[in-house]
Amino acid sequence: MTGAARALATYLDQRRRMGDPGIVPEGFGPGELVELLATRRAPAGARGDGASPDSIASLSGDPVAGEAGYEELRRMALGCTRCRLAEGRTQVVFADGNPKGRLMVVGEAPGAREDRTGLPFVGPAGKLLDLLLAAVGLSRRDSVYICNVVKCRPPRNRNPRADEIEACAGFLRGQIRLVAPSVLLGVGTFAAQWLTGQSRPIGKLRGTVYRYEGVPLVVTYHPAALLRNPGWNRLCWDDLQLLCELIDRS
Numbered sequence: 001m002t003g004a005a006r007a008l009a010t011y012l013d014q015r016r017r018m019g020d021p022g023i024v025p026e027g028f029g030p031g032e033l034v035e036l037l038a039t040r041r042a043p044a045g046a047r048g049d050g051a052s053p054d055s056i057a058s059l060s061g062d063p064v065a066g067e068a069g070y071e072e073l074r075r076m077a078l079g080c081t082r083c084r085l086a087e088g089r090t091q092v093v094f095a096d097g098n099p100k101g102r103l104m105v106v107g108e109a110p111g112a113r114e115d116r117t118g119l120p121f122v123g124p125a126g127k128l129l130d131l132l133l134a135a136v137g138l139s140r141r142d143s144v145y146i147c148n149v150v151k152c153r154p155p156r157n158r159n160p161r162a163d164e165i166e167a168c169a170g171f172l173r174g175q176i177r178l179v180a181p182s183v184l185l186g187v188g189t190f191a192a193q194w195l196t197g198q199s200r201p202i203g204k205l206r207g208t209v210y211r212y213e214g215v216p217l218v219v220t221y222h223p224a225a226l227l228r229n230p231g232w233n234r235l236c237w238d239d240l241q242l243l244c245e246l247i248d249r250s
């Protein structure tokens, strides 16, 4: 069992001892689940090739992303003052993980820890995300690219506003174009709504496979929401199974 798998088993065991078996399917102990996953999926490697043409978003005319390369896009984001969120941020949180990853995870907005470290999904929600990814044989170091819909922390962790999301959207379009993932995972309402182009709440959007500019897309609850609502773990688990099927087919 790998270190990540051991950590996942420990986490699942702790949640079960706390009376929350939701993320572990019936009939499995945490260790058995991890073993099952380990045999079901070999760890997925990074994609080293380019994307198929229909998986690349057309960005012609986008004032931010344009035809910029990855480093240029990142530099543009790090100095960006296109919306009011620039005023209160400590630093821009552009992305983490592997820019050649086959899975791209899109979250909502940086929180306090992310603003401090400059990395998305750190702290308890980030740890849970890493564990969920480990459960399906993926890691942000090897095979996953992680970013948010908006790159700067909204004050007091309020929801990002529509004009802020719109101002920042060119960066996300550029990231999707340049990373060219095989599969997209949107976590949380704002990512799910932006990627699907729909305005329904996440509970209504999840459980279905969508396409974003030709790229298969699954949406699910944000890990921070899972920590607050353990009853959603089982639904998230179902969404991860959908994700696994897409990755297997990609």
Ligand code: SF4
Binding pocket: 077, 080, 081, 082, 083, 084, 085, 086, 092, 150, 151, 152, 164, 167, 168
């Ligand atoms: S949230 Fe996006 S658009 Fe707004 S200042 Fe930060 S990087 Fe620029």
